[in-house]
Amino acid sequence: MAVSYHRPTKIIVDLQAIQQNLANEIKHNQGKDVFVAVKANGYGHGAVPVAKAALAAGAMGLCVATLDEAIELREQGIEAPILLLGLLPLSAVAVAEEYRVAVAVASLAWLKQAQPEIRHALKIHLAIDTGMGRIGFQKSEDVQQAVNYLLSEEVFDFEGIFTHFSTADQADTTYWEKQHQRFNDILTGLSHLPKYVHTSNSATTLWHEGVGNMVRYGIALYGLNPSGNDLDVSYPLQPALSLESELIQVKKVAKGEGIGYGKTYVTPKEEWIGTVPIGYADGYVRKMQGFHVLVEGQYCEIVGRVCMDQLMIRLPHAIEEGTKVTLIGKNQGAQITLQEIADYLDTIHYEVICLFSERIPREYL
Numbered sequence: 305m306a307v308s309y310h311r312p313t314k315i316i317v318d319l320q321a322i323q324q325n326l327a328n329e330i331k332h333n334q335g336k337d338v339f340v341a342v343k344a345n346g347y348g349h350g351a352v353p354v355a356k357a358a359l360a361a362g363a364m365g366l367c368v369a370t371l372d373e374a375i376e377l378r379e380q381g382i383e384a385p386i387l388l389l390g391l392l393p394l395s396a397v398a399v400a401e402e403y404r405v406a407v408a409v410a411s412l413a414w415l416k417q418a419q420p421e422i423r424h425a426l427k428i429h430l431a432i433d434t435g436m437g438r439i440g441f442q443k444s445e446d447v448q449q450a451v452n453y454l455l456s457e458e459v460f461d462f463e464g465i466f467t468h469f470s471t472a473d474q475a476d477t478t479y480w481e482k483q484h485q486r487f488n489d490i491l492t493g494l495s496h497l498p499k500y501v502h503t504s505n506s507a508t509t510l511w512h513e514g515v516g517n518m519v520r521y522g523i524a525l526y527g528l529n530p531s532g533n534d535l536d537v538s539y540p541l542q543p544a545l546s547l548e549s550e551l552i553q554v555k556k557v558a559k560g561e562g563i564g565y566g567k568t569y570v571t572p573k574e575e576w577i578g579t580v581p582i583g584y585a586d587g588y589v590r591k592m593q594g595f596h597v598l599v600e601g602q603y604c605e606i607v608g609r610v611c612m613d614q615l616m617i618r619l620p621h622a623i624e625e626g627t628k629v630t631l632i633g634k635n636q637g638a639q640i641t642l643q644e645i646a647d648y649l650d651t652i653h654y655e656v657i658c659l660f661s662e663r664i665p666r667e668y669l
């Protein structure tokens with residue numbers, strides 16, 4: 305996809321905010337190695353710049369969801385440890401080895417089939433499904449068999465064992481405790497523990513005493529509260545992402561005129577309407593109709609349907625074309641947060657940031 309540099313719409317990422325969030329986490333977690341999650345293009349912030357900033361600020365490694373995300377990092381000269389959190393197809397084992405990517409594994413059968421594909425060494429993290437129901441071993445006996453096999457085959461470097469919690473961001477800790485207990489039971493029964501034992505995503509490190517010596521730090525790195533509005537964070541999180549554009553046209557529209565496809569908005573009186581060059585092809589979805597943006601510190605409603613590449617807003621008065629429009633972030637003392645957008649869309653901020661397409665250039669502070 306062509307990145308649209310010749311258009312005033314841009315995402316601005318404050319890398320210092322990312323480094324500050326990481327510094328707070330490193331202080332908070334008392335000696336655990338922090339691997340930062342830069343999957344999904346660094347949660348939409350840009351995987352490579354975020355990874356470089358985080359590594360410079362003390363991150364010990366990176367987590368990705370697909371092998372191609374790891375390859376992108378390696379091809380940009382990043383040498384730090386990378387852990388692939390998703391399961392790798394057997395056909396890509398040699399590629400993972402070539403790019404020195406540690407992989408999550410969920411079955412002995414996979415290990416046995418992968419073994420002949422490995423030339424020298426592949427780092428393995430055993431995934432344990434303690435109640436997320438997604439990937440991983442479920443039974444202690446199966447984990448022990450996999451460990452035995454890993455230790456018996458020279459091509460494997462048994463580097464980690466981990467689980468993932470499904471409710472770490474909730475006030476009710478009952479299910480978290482059940483998962484934690486299951487994981488501990490499996491660990492206790494094992495003959496050998498690897499270098500890394502890890503359970504903590506952002507929510508776990510913020511609100512629980514999870515077992516282990518490594519953290520997989522994702523959403524909080526970007527300054528967002530994993531629980532949305534539900535739980536208070538134990539150290540300040542600084543949001544890193546802003547989304548800005550400009551008014552590309554401003555016009556006076558007579559009373560009774562339709563705005564946008566389907567004529568879903570009709571001006572109730574003479575109004576000033578501004579057009580902003582961002583639309584659903586950028587990931588600013590049609591459901592944002594009726595929400596607002598900021599112009600000169602004032603909230604301006606999005607009127608009419610969001611188009612593929614543009615949207616229209618109602619201005620309080622005539623405002624000069626070229627004036628800054630803030631869709632996420634601060635503008636003259638007022639602010640729009642990702643959480644407010646998530647609430648408006650009835651979803652989570654994780655999803656909102658992942659929606660922003662490659663078409664929007666990312667600028668780094």
Ligand SMILES: Cc1ncc(COP(=O)(O)O)c(C=O)c1O
Nearest residue numbers: 341389468505506520521522523
């Ligand atoms: C296995 C695993 N670990 C860690 C993370 C990071 O989670 P968060 O962004 O909530 O910190 C994720 C993200 O979904 C994940 O799937």
